[in-house]
Amino acid sequence: MGEPFIHLAAVQKAYRTRGTDFLAISEATFDVEAGELVSLVGPSGCGKTTLLKILAGLHPFDSGELKIGSRTQPFDPSRDIGIVFQAPLLLKWRRVIDNVLLPAEILGLPMAASRARARDLLALVGLEGKEDQYPYELSGGMQQRAAIARALIHDPKLILMDEPFGALDALTREKMNLELLRIWEEAKKTIVFVTHGITEAVFLGTRVIVLTAGPARMADNFRVELPHPRTLEMKTNEAFGEYTRRIYRLLGME
Amino acid sequence: MGGHPQALQRYALAVASHLGLIAAWYLFVKLGEVPKFVMPSPYDTVHALLVPNYRWPENIAVTTIEIFGGYILAVVFGIGAALLFSWFRWLEMAVMPLLVSLNMIPKVALGPLIIVWFKYGIGPNAMMAFAICFFPIVLTTARGLREVEPDLLDLVRTLRGSRWQLFTKIQLPGALPYVFSGMKVAAILAVAGAIVGEFLGSDRGLGYLMLQVQVTLDTAAMFMAVILITLIGVVLYGIVLALERMLVVRDARLA
Secondary structure (H helix, E strand, C coil): CCCCCEEEEEEEEEEEEEEEEEEEEEEEEEEEECCCEEECCCCCCCCHHHHHHHHHHCCCCEEEEEEEEECCCCCCCCCCCEEEECCCCCCCCCHHHHCCCCHHHHHCHHHHHHHHHHHHHHHCCCCCCCEEEEEEHHHHHHHHHHHHHHHHHHCCCEEEECCCCCCCCCCHHHHHHHHHHHHHHCCEEEEEEEEHHHHHHHCCCCCEEEEEEEEEEEEEECCCCCCCCHHHHHHHHHHHHHHHHHHHHHHHCC | CCHHHHHHHHHHHHHHHHHHHHHCCCCEEEEECCCCCCCCCCCHHHHHHCCCHHHHHHHHHHHHHHHHHHHHHHHHHHHHHHHHHHCCCCHHHHHHHHHHHHHHHHHEEEEEEHHHHHHCCHHHHHHHHHHHHHHHHHHHHHHHHHHHHHHHHHHHHHHCCCCHHHHHHHHHHHHHHHHHHHHHHHHHHHHHHHHHHHCCCCCCHHHHHHHHHHHHHHHHHHHHHHHHHHHHHHHHHHHHHHHHHHHCCCCHHHC
16 A cells, blocks of 8 residues: 555635635545545535545645645646546537547647547447537437546546536436446546435445535545445445445434 | 428428518509509519619619628627637726627717718718627627636646637637627628618618609619618628538527
């Protein structure tokens, strides 16, 4: 167990609105190892998205320590982050493959190689044959898969996902969970996955970090010792139930 | 492309309804024995084109130049102004309120003033058309450039994308649907602007012609002039639509 890939210690962030301070995150402390899939779960307003943006380097924080990258896994914050939002936000005027290429264009990566990689990624996410279509021709789930491919094109070390399946219907969401696990196992990235869904958090994560609101704080951090590859029927077994019960208790919902 | 027989059917129906209107017009005049100076028949209307005195080709050309000229200038300067606004926020904050106020002035009221300053002619009338179109184009373009999804901004920021990259890859193409919606509104206004200018004072053009034949009660010529003015507008609008079809993906188009 070497140096962690992500290290947070007592990170705090407050927002100042109308003269009062609102504590968005308080004392967030956890370590993430390279290759983990970490679920950040909690109710609305518990600071999950803020924490994600802090990891992305989009928001500064007030106090505490954040370190991403280690000697064995160097991290370049300008190139090693891939991000997937709740809405796919593909560019409507670009074909799917050109959407996937956007980060590569911005980073100035060689186009020929990137284009070939984009095709491979689209195949990986299950969109083979759809490269030349426009986003409006794809369903919500397919657009989100394209967004995932876009987050992988520049081969980042860290993928941040903010409730990416929240806007999908329940069945598609379950399917996308399995797809994400498959993609994660193939691509071997570190993923931080923000979600409202308690079962989703346990099903996907190798580790679950529970955040609570009012005030926002980190309530728990535990490993999910379920085998990979995960199957939907695991959702009904005893161990799985234990984990979800643990979260419910922490969120005061038992 | 699917639905071809459907498109053809709709097209045929549209043509049929227009022909139906002309037929109804003809019957109304004929059966109602309507005097020529109140409502001419379709035949008389077309016949008015044969009067050499009315100098149709010249007048059509003049009005067309005024409309297209004023419109193209409004598009160029309108989009240019909006681009400047998006690059210099302070400029937008300072100038936009002024433009909004100036836009409240009914352009029709500006007509006599333009004549006092610039006399009459193609230039001043084109200026009328310009004045009336300019603002919708600035407004819609500026709005289109401003409306970037905050999450997309975040995506570009995590990659340390430059402002120029954001502008060319996301803002500009994203603004096109808005630009075209403004251009379509402006196309309709340009026609009205030019004709109003001609009504207020000019010595050539289809609007001027209409005033001339009003005196002689040559209603057929008036009808013809109106039809031609409308057609100029239709052509302009059609060109804008064709451009939009080429440049904007179907699903991104606004009204």
